């Protein structure tokens with residue numbers, strides 16, 4: 001992006017002004033300035049030549065790169081959804097460009113091309129220099145080591161069935177504490193309840209009671225996500241070598257220190273116990289310790305990985321579920337009786353023997369039964385389809401020039417993404433796509449049914465391809481458990497005169513998280 005280049009040039013200009021070449025040839029500041037300006041113009045010309053083949057949305061027609069992107073970004077920030085729709089309508093079979101204030105994005109509308117760029121090697125189309133600048137906001141170890149991805153995909157997923165009793169117990173405890181048993185309609189800040197519930201359930205299952213019942217840690221983990229967003233926006237335009245320092249001046253620095261203070265001693269205890277061969281909890285902390293490469297097996301680096309996983313798991317699960325609950329509260333009569341009936345039917349059918357070997361005899365619901373809740377699955381999938389968090393999905397950085405099979409070249413530098421929001425509202429893919437149709441997916445033929453955990457280029461909530469979210473199996477079971485207990489225990493509806501709405505800021509689309517709903521004990525309780 002032009003602004004970025006300009007800043008870099010200014011920086012180089014200052015440091016070169018003191019430069020003396022060998023053999024006593026001194027370069028005057030004027031010469032350096034001229035070289036930098038020529039370099040800037042040359043690079044701009046090359047970039048402009050390479051990128052101008054990709055059609056842009058909302059750019060001015062004046063052929064000056066930074067003026068074009070500046071106009072484009074001003075328009076995009078004002079009407080992001082309209083820009084995305086326009087790009088998709090005009091270039092559905094190809095690629096279009098949009099500008100954000102800090103950088104340019106290549107939006108790949110064609111589904112075959114989405115598959116192509118997702119199949120490119122990581123050093124060409126990279127996840128690392130990502131939207132959240134994780135190597136600076138969370139820590140470099142995360143960017144360098146990916147062992148946690150396999151741990152989540154395998155060990156966490158395999159542990160779901162055995163964790164269900166613990167999860168349900170924590171959900172019940174959180175509901176008792178934060179909602180109680182109101183016999184009359186009572187206003188409840190449901191998003192707060194759900195996010196706290198998810199934080200507590202995850203920390204209990206993954207790391208044990210010491211973290212799950214540490215309010216300071218949970219509170220920090222909940223606020224962590226927003227501070228990472230603020231920090232990533234603040235540091236993105238600095239040169240890479242300055243970003244680690246710039247992060248000190250953002251709120252994430254204080255939060256990271258606080259998390260470290262709590263976490264590092266706990267992880268250290270676990271490392272010591274493991275080294276001495278003492279009995280330890282069989283949980284995510286332990287699986288991470290076991291999977292970490294030797295150089296990564298320190299309390300500091302394991303703690304960093306835990307913080308990163310908190311960041312990826314708590315808010316995404318919480319906000320997705322809150323979005324679905326707002327929809328439920330908007331149309332309680334249409335959906336609540338049918339979802340309760342399905343739950344009752346499934347619970348009255350005993351699990352197939354042998355399929356739930358890890359379920360305890362007193363378990364109230366099993367993983368197998370959660371999998372049979374087709375209406376609930378469809379309801380959650382529909383909520384994710386219509387109300388994703390972002391207008392752009394599977395976002396990556398083009399680290400090296402990338403050539404599509406039709407010859408289109410994307411130069412190194414910009415972000416690349418798929419327009420998930422508009423794809424998921426495409427009438428050629430979904431009938432009446434702008435309507436919330438909670439049981440839409442139950443009408444699909446059994447073998448071809450889209451489920452919440454399915455990923456495809458038409459359903460991008462959890463990403464797609466080899467980096468698709470490895471925690472989605474855990475997240476979906478957790479969401480179903482929370483929703484099932486909510487339906488069993490409470491009636492819900494919107495406060496008259498209110499309606500769920502979303503704030504769209506640039507590429508982000510978030511639910512109004514302060515919206516309260518009315519809740520009371522269900523009439524049958």
Ligand code: HEM
Pocket residue numbers: 127148149152156309312313314316317318320393394395460461462463464465466467468469470471472474475476
């Ligand atoms: C509803 C909840 C969740 C949503 C919507 C979600 C969404 C996503 C998305 C969109 C990606 C990027 C995929 C891509 O670009 O292709 C991702 C990656 C990831 N998610 Fe999730 N996630 C959720 C829950 C979780 C949970 C519970 C965990 C851990 C227990 C988790 C761990 C991860 C990890 C480790 C990655 C990085 C994968 C990689 O680098 O290959 N997520 N998630």
